[in-house]
Amino acid sequence: MNNQEADNTLKEILEEDKAEVKKKKRGGGCFLRLLLLITLVFICVYAFILFRQKLLDLEAQAIISARQTATAAAASPKGLTEVTEVQPEIPTAATAMPEPATPDPMLERTATVAAQLTSVAEFQKSVTPEP
Secondary structure, eight states: OHHHHHHHHHHHHHHHHHHHHHHHOOSHHHHHHHHHHHHHHHHHHHHHHHHHHHHHHHHHHHHHHHHHHHHHHHHOSSOSSSOOOOOOOOOOSTTOSOOOSSOOHHHHHHHHHHHHHHHHHHHHHOOOOOO
């Protein structure tokens, strides 16, 4: 009997250990995953907002430069293709470098693109009449 009671006691101890192991299992992993998911979603939304703001800033800059170019082209009787020469100041030791006489092709291209962007922006703002 002594041997059988020891076996029963041993089985009870093992069952209690198994019950304790099952009770010790925590649900913290689910909370941690949820917190991580919320953090990642927040970071993605914030990155999207920054990206969208950068695009809007670039668009606003293009519209402003296009307006300035269009205003300068309208004010100039010669248009965008000709460069007006300005009387240079008296050269000093600090400004001894002469300016090139040839027009900058990249400056002309920038002015042309700015004028095109202005016309596109004005077209997008226009409202078509309903029939």
